[in-house]
Amino acid sequence: MPNTAKRLTPEYELVKDNGTIRYQEHGYPSELIRWHAHNDYELHYIVATSGKVFIGDYIGNYSAGQLILTGPRLPHNWICQNDQKAVELRDMIIRFDHESFSLGMKILPELAEILPLLAKAKSGIEFLNLDHQYLRKSFEAVRESSGLNRLTLALPLLQYLAQSKDYRLLSTVQIDLKSNENLQRKINTVVDYVTQHYDQDISLADVSSLIGMSDSHFSRFFKKATGNRFIEFVNRVRISRACNLLTETDNQIANICYQVGFNNVANFNRRFHELKGVTPREFRSQSEINNKVFALFSAEKQ
Structure with missing residues (x-):
């Protein structure tokens, strides 16, 4: 039987399971x-x-x-849009901590096979073109199991993902303030504000006032917490959204520049190249080529 002692998880909720592999699900x-x-x-x-x-x-x-797959202390959220109807099951979640696997590797060195997967999870990993029938069955099997059986069912899934070559890393910032939850909440407030208002003018004074800090104190605080100056973080969020618009729409690049909050096309192109290594036009062209290759590959498999 699984351990039913409550386990407090900061900034989240109580999890009634202390096992190595924990399962949750929720609807909308x-x-x-x-x-x-x-x-x-x-x-x-x-x-x-x-x-x-x-x-x-x-x-x-x-x-x-x-x-x-999200790593420790990496903020995340999925927000429904278009007034969608309530559903009983939206998200199936498998949870585990780093300590269990790092200690387990001392006894079972084979567990080291998933270390590269865990390292990449600091940025968040989206896995692409997977076998969804296998995934659904795997998650359901973990849900219906407990104890050692749950662990033995989850490990093949993690191995499968560790061997996947078709994925993309998502975030360029890893936020780590686990030693002080009050500071974590302050950072979360700032990050939430930026992700909701990236298309508008965002001043240092406006954001620092949200968490009751002076401009200079906030600048030092944010740099220490995220490894980025505040303006660098804002630019990363804006460029990330620009990448979505470049691949998902036919909007002109100049229009996308203003849609994501830049007020100067030359500055937008410069910042985009700094972060992505290509211009917005080159990024769009590469995405179109990749989509055509994938479409051909999918057609051949059918």
């Missing part, structure tokens, strides 16, 4: 749908609804079938 609407961070890895399998996904400084679209 749910009080669990909010911007949050915690100490666990989480593997999210979205089975219903669509909308916007926020992972650190990444903003993108989500729909049923999306699979994302």
